[in-house]
Amino acid sequence: MSEHLPSSGSGLPPEPVIARLSAPGVQRVPSAKLDLFVRKDFLPPELCAALIERIDAVRRPSTISDSNGDASYRTSETGDLSAEDPAVIEVERRILALTGLDPAHGEPLQGQRYAVGQEFKGHTDYFEPSGIDYQRYCGVAGNRTWTVMVYLNQPEAGGATRFKAIDKIVQPETGKLLAWNNRRADGSLNAATLHHGMKVRAGVKYVITKWFREKAWG
Numbered sequence: 001m002s003e004h005l006p007s008s009g010s011g012l013p014p015e016p017v018i019a020r021l022s023a024p025g026v027q028r029v030p031s032a033k034l035d036l037f038v039r040k041d042f043l044p045p046e047l048c049a050a051l052i053e054r055i056d057a058v059r060r061p062s063t064i065s066d067s068n069g070d071a072s073y074r075t076s077e078t079g080d081l082s083a084e085d086p087a088v089i090e091v092e093r094r095i096l097a098l099t100g101l102d103p104a105h106g107e108p109l110q111g112q113r114y115a116v117g118q119e120f121k122g123h124t125d126y127f128e129p130s131g132i133d134y135q136r137y138c139g140v141a142g143n144r145t146w147t148v149m150v151y152l153n154q155p156e157a158g159g160a161t162r163f164k165a166i167d168k169i170v171q172p173e174t175g176k177l178l179a180w181n182n183r184r185a186d187g188s189l190n191a192a193t194l195h196h197g198m199k200v201r202a203g204v205k206y207v208i209t210k211w212f213r214e215k216a217w218g
């Protein structure tokens with residue numbers, strides 16, 4: 001199976017990950033500015049439901065690094081998921097199989113929950129090297145390389161993810177995966193990855209996120 005292909009490590013350089021993602025069932029969003037991939041039905045509904053339960057058990061108000069003082073910037077709730085949880089192990093196995101990204105470079109899987117009116121305003125997932133917290137967040141494992149995100153449900157209205165620089169809006173659907181490279185081809189940080197988890201208008205939205213780093217995590 002594809003799990004047995006060699007690992008692409010941190011995802012830097014990106015070519016092996018891009019080659020691996022160029023598989024049946026994966027859509028590449030056409031853009032010269034950003035490597036962005038969408039895979040529908042990546043996780044089965046039962047696994048999504050199990051993950052929602054886990055998130056509800058551990059959620060707390062989300063934090064942001066490099067806070068800009070705007071308390072409405074990220075209003076969701078966050079929960080770190082246990083690496084020993086069988087549901088988490090299964091998700092991580094599937095992410096490795098799809099992307100080849102090395103789990104040793106991955107942060108712990110994180111869940112987010114957005115109630116009506118909650119959002120995560122425009123941001124990039126990498127840390128600004130000039131930020132005061134850069135050493136604290138990136139001193140050991142380096143900056144982020146790839147982001148892998150999965151919608152666990154479909155809220156009744158709102159909650160899309162908008163990539164403004166490439167004019168792309170992705171609608172949440174149960175089990176749909178998004179993966180993008182936070183770098184340009186030369187490895188530099190890519191500002192065109194700017195994205196906005198838009199306000200949920202009706203219902204609740206759940207996602208999981210897995211971020212990969214330049215060096216091994218922890």
Ligand SMILES: O=C(O)CCC(=O)C(=O)O
Pocket residue numbers: 112120125159160161195196197198207209
């Ligand atoms: O919820 C979304 O659509 C985006 C989430 C996100 O960007 C993040 O957690 O970094």
Ligand SMILES: [Fe+2]
Pocket residue numbers: 123124125195
């Ligand atoms: Fe993000």
